[in-house]
Amino acid sequence: MAISKNRIKYIHSLELKKKRKEENVFLAEGPKLVEDLLGHFDCRFLMGTREWLASQKNLTDIQDITEVTEEELARASLQKTPQQVLAVFEQLQYMTDPKIVEHSLCLALDDVQDPGNLGTIVRLADWFGIEDIFCSPNTADIYNPKAIQATMGGIARVRVHYTDLPELIRSLNGVPVYGTFLDGKNIYEQPLSEHGLIIMGNEGKGIGRDVEQLVNRKLYIPNYPVSRETSESLNVAIATAVVCAEFRRQAAWR
Amino acid sequence: MAISKNRIKYIHSLELKKKRKEENVFLAEGPKLVEDLLGHFDCRFLMGTREWLASQKNLTDIQDITEVTEEELARASLQKTPQQVLAVFEQLQYMTDPKIVEHSLCLALDDVQDPGNLGTIVRLADWFGIEDIFCSPNTADIYNPKAIQATMGGIARVRVHYTDLPELIRSLNGVPVYGTFLDGKNIYEQPLSEHGLIIMGNEGKGIGRDVEQLVNRKLYIPNYPVSRETSESLNVAIATAVVCAEFRRQAAWR
Numbered sequence: 001m002a003i004s005k006n007r008i009k010y011i012h013s014l015e016l017k018k019k020r021k022e023e024n025v026f027l028a029e030g031p032k033l034v035e036d037l038l039g040h041f042d043c044r045f046l047m048g049t050r051e052w053l054a055s056q057k058n059l060t061d062i063q064d065i066t067e068v069t070e071e072e073l074a075r076a077s078l079q080k081t082p083q084q085v086l087a088v089f090e091q092l093q094y095m096t097d098p099k100i101v102e103h104s105l106c107l108a109l110d111d112v113q114d115p116g117n118l119g120t121i122v123r124l125a126d127w128f129g130i131e132d133i134f135c136s137p138n139t140a141d142i143y144n145p146k147a148i149q150a151t152m153g154g155i156a157r158v159r160v161h162y163t164d165l166p167e168l169i170r171s172l173n174g175v176p177v178y179g180t181f182l183d184g185k186n187i188y189e190q191p192l193s194e195h196g197l198i199i200m201g202n203e204g205k206g207i208g209r210d211v212e213q214l215v216n217r218k219l220y221i222p223n224y225p226v227s228r229e230t231s232e233s234l235n236v237a238i239a240t241a242v243v244c245a246e247f248r249r250q251a252a253w254r
Numbered sequence: 255m256a257i258s259k260n261r262i263k264y265i266h267s268l269e270l271k272k273k274r275k276e277e278n279v280f281l282a283e284g285p286k287l288v289e290d291l292l293g294h295f296d297c298r299f300l301m302g303t304r305e306w307l308a309s310q311k312n313l314t315d316i317q318d319i320t321e322v323t324e325e326e327l328a329r330a331s332l333q334k335t336p337q338q339v340l341a342v343f344e345q346l347q348y349m350t351d352p353k354i355v356e357h358s359l360c361l362a363l364d365d366v367q368d369p370g371n372l373g374t375i376v377r378l379a380d381w382f383g384i385e386d387i388f389c390s391p392n393t394a395d396i397y398n399p400k401a402i403q404a405t406m407g408g409i410a411r412v413r414v415h416y417t418d419l420p421e422l423i424r425s426l427n428g429v430p431v432y433g434t435f436l437d438g439k440n441i442y443e444q445p446l447s448e449h450g451l452i453i454m455g456n457e458g459k460g461i462g463r464d465v466e467q468l469v470n471r472k473l474y475i476p477n478y479p480v481s482r483e484t485s486e487s488l489n490v491a492i493a494t495a496v497v498c499a500e501f502r503r504q505a506a507w508r
Contacts, residue, residue, distance in 0.1 A: 116370070124492050129478040152487070188507035224383040224502040233406075238378050238495045241488070245496045246503075248478040253442035 003047065003068060008076050014088070015078065017141045024091050026143035030083040036153030038062075041089035047076065048085035078145050091143055096161045098171045100132050101197050105247060108134040108165055110211050111202040112236055115140045119150025120237040121200070126154030128244040134161045134168055134197070136211075169197065169214040177216050179207050180239055184220035187243065192250045200240050219243065257301065257322060262330050268342070269332065271395045278345050280397035284337040290407030292316075295343035302339035303327065332399050345397055350415045352425045354386050355451050359501060362388040362419055364465050365456040366490055369394045373404025374491040375454070380408035382498040388415045388422055388451070390465075423451065423468040431470050433461050434493055438474035446501045454494050473497065 013019045014027045025044055028034050031052060037043075038058065045064035053059070053067055073082045100106060107130055112118050118140045125133055140147060142160040151158075169177055176196035180187075199215060201207035207215070221234065221242050234242070267273040268281045279298055282288050285306060291297075292312065299318035307313070307321055327336045354360060361384055366372050372394045379387055394401060396414040405412075423431055430450035434441075453469060455461035461469070475488065475496050488496070 120489050120492060124488060127477050127488055150489075152489075186507070188503050221499070222502075222506070223381045224506060234378055234381055234495070235374050235404075235406075235491075237489075237492065238374065241492045241495050242499045245475070245499065248476075249442050249500075252476070252478060253440070 003066060003072050003076055011076050011086070011088070012078070015145060017144065020091070020141070020143050025088050026091055026148055027078065027086070027088055027145050028148050029077060029079050029086045029145075030149070031085055033149065033151075033153050034085045034087045036156045037087070037089055040156035041092060044088045044090060046085065046087040047073065049073065052084040079149075092159075094159045094161050096134065096163045096168065098168060101168075101172055101175050102195060104132070104195055105130055105193070106132040106134060106197050107240065107244075108136075108168070108197050108199045108211075109139045110136050110165055110199055110207050111138045111205070112200065113138075113140055113203055115144040115147035116150050117203065117235070117237045118142060118144075119147035119152075119155075121240050122147070122151040122158050122160065123154040124237070124241045124244060125158050126151075128248050130158065130244060132159050132161065134163055134165065136165045137162055165199070166210050166214060169211070172197070177214060178219055178243075179212065179215040179217075180221060180243060181207070181212070181215075181218045182220065184218035186222050187219045187246050188222070190217070190219060192247045194247075194251050198240075198243055198247070200236055200243075203236050257320060257326050257330055265330050265340070265342070266332070269399060271398065274345070274395070274397050279342050280345055280402055281332065281340070281342055281399050282402050283331060283333050283340045283399075284403070285339055287403065287405075287407050288339045288341045290410045291341070291343055294410035295346065298342045298344060300339065300341040301327065301330065306338040333403075346413075348413045348415050350388065350417045350422065352422060355422075355426055355429050356449060358386070358449055359384055359447070360386040360388060360451050361494065361498075362390075362422070362451050362453045362465075363393045363455075364390050364419055364453055364461050365392045365459070366454065367392075367394055367457055368490075369398040369401035370404050371457065371489070371491045372396060372398075373401035373406075373409075375494050376401075376405040376412050376414065377408040378491070378495045378498060379412050380405075382502050384412065384498060386413050386415065388417055388419065390419045391416055419453070420464050420468060423465070426451070431468060432473055432497075433466065433469040433471075434475060434497060435461070435466070435469075435472045436474065438472035440476050441473045441497065441500050442476070444471070444473060446504045448501075448505050452494075452497055452501070454490055454497075457490050 020026055028037050043062045046062055047066040047068045050067055176193045179199040274280055282291050297316045300316055301320040301322045304321055430447045433453040
């Protein structure tokens with residue numbers, strides 16, 4: 001069964017946040033990612049090659065499945081090299097309960113702009129056992145196709161919330177709120193908690209002033225050798241990884 | 255003075271590796287990056303807005319400077335949001351001396367494919383004081399515009415060599431050769447050296463067999479909680495950052 005032009009148009013329209021919101025859906029491509037998402041998100045429709053469909057056992061819940069040729073998939077796909085399967089899933093919205101932060105380690109993103117960075121952060125949060133990420137309303141949309149692809153399936157295990165960060169932080173009771181700053185304290189010389197909030201800022205501007213005022217543990221990732229002339233910063237996903245790794249090292253391996 | 259159509263065509267042609275090689279040049283855009291590169295690379299030509307040009311003091315060595323309007327810059331630029339200046343620089347090739355690896359910590363990349371990942375790795379290498387990166391011939395081209403932009407100027411301080419990795423490693427004498435593997439040893443429980451080679455592999459396939467055989471210190475970045483179900487891997491730039499940060503922590507802060 002061929003894919004209709006309307007369906008191809010619909011898939012391509014999901015590059016737009018407005019359209020994704022209206023429809024409450026998002027697009028995912030490739031066998032690894034789609035297989036990770038099945039069972040976590042409701043699938044509105046799916047198209048796969050004969051080989052991929054034959055390899056799957058648990059597609060009975062999906063009402064709308066189309067078998068496609070590689071050529072048809074390529075016309076529908078947003079990827080340079082389309083891979084076997086493409087699916088449209090329903091978005092999930094989460095209730096933001098500040099209590100989560102009192103009992104586990106969470107991330108907060110203050111206006112991270114690049115969807116690739118956001119997706120990469122979700123992927124590494126998954127690796128480091130961080131299950132909740134709180135994003136400021138101006139942070140990139142996690143349901144952007146580039147963000148979804150970069151999560152590599154992490155989005156099935158990490159909850160991404162959108163919420164007002166100052167309001168969230170003010171509602172926390174005696175919880176450590178960490179952030180990285182040029183005038184912060186060497187992360188390797190600070191005791192790091194197993195719960196609380198780690199705030200990461202925008203690619204260009206870092207953490208905004210309104211949020212900075214609410215940080216009670218300022219950290220710094222030292223460069224090496226210390227005080228050498230270098231680029232002034234790390235990419236936000238890279239800095240997030242170094243910070244999360246150090247939190248987990250202190251919890252499990254110190 | 256307007257920019258000629260030929261020049262715009264020339265700039266756009268530098269997206270192609272073949273063209274960059276023929277001309278032995280590369281493109282860089284934006285004030286932060288261009289200012290970092292001036293003085294490290296010979297500039298073949300540069301075009302900047304009136305404001306940017308007025309803000310610069312050391313452009314006297316550059317023979318070919320064009321003042322452009324924002325609109326003209328936008329036509330020449332490969333960036334979504336062109337920023338004030340664009341320049342074409344001459345590539346540098348480095349002599350690969352294995353002795354470097356005996357005296358300092360270096361990275362080796364075995365077929366890292368994505369230019370963005372490569373550029374991000376150069377940027378973080380700069381932060382962590384790693385001055386030499388050895389790339390397999392099939393690794394992405396560091397002079398790809400996406401790679402150059404992602405270095406954020408790190409390319410002015412980090413030497414990127416292209417060389418046969420097995421040959422390089424065989425020429426090393428008693429130097430630790432590290433790599434990350436799923437069956438490696440917990441990086442936080444291993445003493446890490448201040449010199450030697452850290453090998454990072456391809457995004458999909460990891461480190462190739464021929465190189466794996468030559469690794470004498472297999473490492474593993476533990477996830478958290480240990481053995482939890484997660485995505486199976488970290489992005490290669492993320493893993494590189496976590497590894498480099500731990501090497502430097504052990505050297506300076508343990």
